[in-house]
Amino acid sequence: MNIQQMTQKPNRYYWVLAIVILIGLVVSAVFLSSSRGALHDDIAIRIAVSKTPLSAPVFIADEMGYFDAHCSNVELVEVVGGKRSFEMMASGKADFATSSDSVIVYNAFDRSDFVTLASFVQADNDVKFITREDSSLIQGGDFVNRKIAVYKNSASEYFLTTYLALEGVDIANVTLINATPDTMPQMLASGEVDAIVPWEPYGYKTVQLLDGSANVLPTKNLYSLSFNLIGNKKNMAAQPVKSACVLSALSDAIDYISSNPSQTQNVIGRRLSLESDFIFWMWPDYIFKLSLNKSLLMNLESQAQWVVQTGGTQKTEAPDFMKVLDPGPLAKIKPEAASLQGNLE
Template sequence: MQTEIGTSKHQRFIRIGAVILSVFVLIGVVFFATKQGANLDVPAIRIAVSKTPLSAPVFIADEMGFFDEYCSEVELIEVVGGRRSFEKMASGQADFATSSDSVIVYKSFARSDFVTLASFVHADNDVKFITREDMSLVQGKDFRYRKIAVTKGTASEYFLSTYLALEGVDRSEVTLVDTPPDKIPDVLASGEVDAIAPWEPYGYKTVQLLKGTANVLPTKNLYSLSFNLIGSKSNVQSQPQKAECVLHALSDAIDYISGNHSKTQEVIGRRLNLENDFIFWIWPDYIFKLSLNRSLIMGLQSQAEWVVQSGVIKDRGVPDFKEVVNPTPLAKVKPEAVSLLIQRSLSAVSEN
C-alpha cells in the first residue's frame, strides 16, 4: 500500500515537472520569436553598401549580428561609392543601397521608382577640396581654367560646385574630370588634374600619397551630407517587412556605436582596411542617428534647385521629393525618428 502511494506521488511529481518544463519551453519559444521580430519568414535580403565609414551602422549590424536578430538572411554587396551602390539596387542586384543625399537628387531627375527610408549619419567634413602645395592654389579665383577631378552625380560634384559658387567662380570656368572615387588620389598625384574633391577615405589617402605636399583647403561646414538607406519602391511596398527588419538592425547598430566607440572604430578599420590614424581623424565629424525629417527634404530641394539653375541638368524641373521618400517603415520601427510634418505631408506615399 505504501509502495503504491509512493509510486503515485512519484508519478504526480513527474507530471508536474513535465508541465513546468513545457511552460518554460513555451516561454522560451515566445521570447525567441519576439526577439527575432517574427521575421523568420522574411526573404533573404541583399544590401549594396558603399565602402566608406559613413556606412558604419550597416557594417556594425553585420558584425555584431543585429541583422540575424530581425532578418532571416542578409548579404552585403560592398561597392565603391554611393552611385554604384544605388545602381546595384536600381538594377535589381540588391534590395537596398546606401547613398548620399546628392545621389538621391541626381537620380530623382531621371526616375522615381525608389524610396528613401532613413538617414543614418550626417557629416560636415567628409568631402574635401585638395590640391598640391607646389601649385599655389589657395582660393577660389586661383582655380579658374584648371582641371578638377570629381565623381559626377554625387556629393563630390555638388560640394565642388558649392565651393566655386561661394568663391565667385562659374562652373564654366573650370574643367571637371569625372573620375571614379578610388582613382581620385592618383590623378592628383600624377598631375593629370590640378585639384580634387574626394570623400573619405580618399581624402585621407590623398594626403598620405602626397607625403606632406597636399594642401587641404578649409571647407568644414561648407556642406553637410547625409548617408541614407534607399530601396526599390515596388519592393518596399510589396514586402515592407524587409525594410522594417533592416531598420531595426540599423537602430540597434547606432545604439551600439554610441556606447562603443573604440570597438566600432576597430571594426570599421578592419572591415574597410583603414588605418587607425584615419579613423581617429575622421570620427569626430560623424553624427550617427536614425532619422527621416523635414531637413532632408529641404536639403534635397536645395540641391535640386542648384542643379537646375546651374545647368548641370537641362530641360528638367525640380523633382517632387515626396515621391522618393517613404516614412512608413521607419515610423513602425522607431516613430520618434520620423518628423510629424513628414508623416502628414507624405501620407499619400504610404497609401500608394
C-alpha cells in the same frame, strides 16, 4: 456519489485544464513566431554598401549580428561610392543601397522607382577639396581653366559646384574630369589633374600618398551631407518586411556605436582596412542618428534647386521628393524618428 466518482471528477478537471493551457501555449507560440517572422522571415536581402566609414551602422549591424537577430540571410555587397551602390539597387542587383543625399537628388530628376527609408549619419567635413602645395591653387579664381577630378552626379560634384559658386567662379570655366574617388589620389599625385574632390577615406589616402605635399583647402561646414538607406520600390512592395528588419538592425547598430565608440572604430578600421590614426581623425565629424525628417527634405529641395539653376539638368523644375521618401517603415519601429509624418507646411 461514491469515492471513485469523487476522484475521477478532479482528474478530468486537471486534464481539461492542462489541455487548455497547452493550447494557449501553442497559440501564443504561433502568434509570437508569426509576429517575429514579420521581421525574421527567411528572405534573402542584399544591401549594396558604399565602402566608407559613413556606412558604419551597416558594417556594425553585420559584425555584431543585428541583421541575424532581425532579418535572415543578409548579404552585403561592398562597392566604391554611394552612386555605384545606388545603381546596383536601381538595377535590381540589390534590395537596398547606402548613398548620399546628392545621389538621391540627381536620380530623382529622372526616376521615382526608389524610396529613401532613413538617414543614419550626417557629416560636415567628409568631402574634401585637395590640391598639391606646389600648384599655388588656393582660392576659387585660381581654378579657372584647371582640371578638377570629380565623381559626377554625386556629393563630389555638388560640393565643387557649391564651393566655386561661393568663390564667384562659374563651373563652366573649369574642366571637370569624371573619376571614382579611389582613383583620385593617384591622379593628383601624377599631375593628371590639378585638384580632386574625393570623400573619405580617399581624402586621407591622398594626404598620405603625397606625403606632405597635399594642400587640403579649408571647407569644413561648407556642405553637410547625410548617408541614407535607399530601397528598390518594386522589391519593397513585394517584400515590405525587408525594410522593417533592416531598419531595426541599423537602430541597434547606432545604439552600439553611441555606447562603444572605441570598439566601433576598431571594427570599421578592420573592415575597411583603414589606419587607426585616420579613424581617430575623422570620427568627430560624424553624427550617427536614425531619422527621416523635414531637414532632409529641405536639404534635397535646396540641392535640386541649385542643380536646376546651375544647369546641372535639362529639367526646369525640382522633383517632388515626397515621391521618393517613405517614413512608414521607420515610423513602425521608431516613431519619434520619422517626423515627415503629418503636416509638412
